[in-house]
Amino acid sequence: MNKKILLIYTGGTIGMIKDDKKNTLVPFNFDKLLKAMPELRNSEIHVDNISTKNPIDSSNMHPTDWVEVISMIEINYLAYDGFVVLHGTDTMAYTASAFSFMLENLNKAVIFTGSQIPIGARRSDAKENLITAIEIAASNKVNEVCIYFEDQLYKGNRTVKVNTEDFEAFESPNYPILAEVGVNIKYKSILQDKKNKKLVVHKDYSDNVVVIKLFPGIKIETIRAIINSSKGIIIESFGAGNALTNTKFISLLQKGILDGKIIMNISQCLHGEVVRGEYATNEAFKKAGIICGKDITTEAAITKLMFLLGKRLSDKEVKIQLQKNLRGEVSS
Ligand code: ASP
Numbered sequence: 001m002n003k004k005i006l007l008i009y010t011g012g013t014i015g016m017i018k019d020d021k022k023n024t025l026v027p028f029n030f031d032k033l034l035k036a037m038p039e040l041r042n043s044e045i046h047v048d049n050i051s052t053k054n055p056i057d058s059s060n061m062h063p064t065d066w067v068e069v070i071s072m073i074e075i076n077y078l079a080y081d082g083f084v085v086l087h088g089t090d091t092m093a094y095t096a097s098a099f100s101f102m103l104e105n106l107n108k109a110v111i112f113t114g115s116q117i118p119i120g121a122r123r124s125d126a127k128e129n130l131i132t133a134i135e136i137a138a139s140n141k142v143n144e145v146c147i148y149f150e151d152q153l154y155k156g157n158r159t160v161k162v163n164t165e166d167f168e169a170f171e172s173p174n175y176p177i178l179a180e181v182g183v184n185i186k187y188k189s190i191l192q193d194k195k196n197k198k199l200v201v202h203k204d205y206s207d208n209v210v211v212i213k214l215f216p217g218i219k220i221e222t223i224r225a226i227i228n229s230s231k232g233i234i235i236e237s238f239g240a241g242n243a244l245t246n247t248k249f250i251s252l253l254q255k256g257i258l259d260g261k262i263i264m265n266i267s268q269c270l271h272g273e274v275v276r277g278e279y280a281t282n283e284a285f286k287k288a289g290i291i292c293g294k295d296i297t298t299e300a301a302i303t304k305l306m307f308l309l310g311k312r313l314s315d316k317e318v319k320i321q322l323q324k325n326l327r328g329e330v331s332s
Contacts, residue, residue, distance in 0.1 A: 058088025
């Protein structure tokens with residue numbers, strides 16, 4: 001039976017062209033280019049394409065843009081077998097993480113891809129990424145939000161961008177890849193069992209969140225100002241979750257918790273996880289009531305917090321949900 005895939009173009013390098021006057025890359029009419037790609041006229045996979053109102057460089061992505069794309073998936077959910085989202089690589093891991101939370105009970109593939117070189121340029125990685133992403137979306141072997149890039153299929157909310165130059169731009173440091181592409185596509189993951197559950201689309205989010213990256217010498221006043229600025233705070237600490245033991249810093253956090261802030265501790269290291277209470281330097285976090293983020297990425301941590309705070313749950317419930325593995329974003 002023929003499969004139907006919806007290709008959603010949001011912008012990014014994949015669809016950019018050089019503006020000769022300014023000598024910079026700007027988004028252009030992607031539709032024209034797709035029409036000129038015979039590879040997309042496949043008798044087994046029918047591809048329709050739509051575009052967001054204003055295709056952008058993904059550095060300009062805002063949660064309102066996520067909602068625009070999520071709504072396109074929601075409206076077309078029953079009419080298509082899978083979805084491919086073309087997106088800039090810079091914030092792709094944030095959008096993929098956010099979508100994993102926003103699309104509950106997803107039972108079809110939503111594959112993000114893009115490229116390091118525009119599709120029209122010689123030596124571009126775009127065509128291969130695009131065509132394989134479409135094949136994966138139509139394969140019936142994936143029913144979650146993923147990123148496909150340079151021969152690897154990654155779990156969306158475990159992925160980070162690690163390279164600005166190589167074609168291998170992504171990694172999922174604490175989670176195995178879902179499929180490897182060579183002559184054949186070798187799927188390594190087991191289809192998530194979500195059959196019979198209706199898709200629930202969550203469009204509310206909160207932007208009352210912030211990330212503090214600790215560094216030796218960070219000023220207590222800076223930390224105070226950041227903590228005061230937001231309801232949800234992600235602290236990127238050192239190594240296995242360690243931070244300064246300075247009493248002013250610790251009492252700042254304790255006060256934050258008493259004032260109703262929700263604070264989660266994650267690691268600046270890509271690989272490995274936050275280990276609670278292993279060192280005196282993170283024992284204080286535990287005592288203060290700071291949530292341990294284990295091996296979650298910054299991208300998944302911040303979007304999970306935006307999603308949970310957007311649900312208008314009680315603080316207690318947000319903290320409970322934050323510690324749970326909701327969509328495979330954190331190891332249990
Ligand atoms: N700046 C571009 C973007 O994220 C980079 C890319 O697409 O690779 O939109």
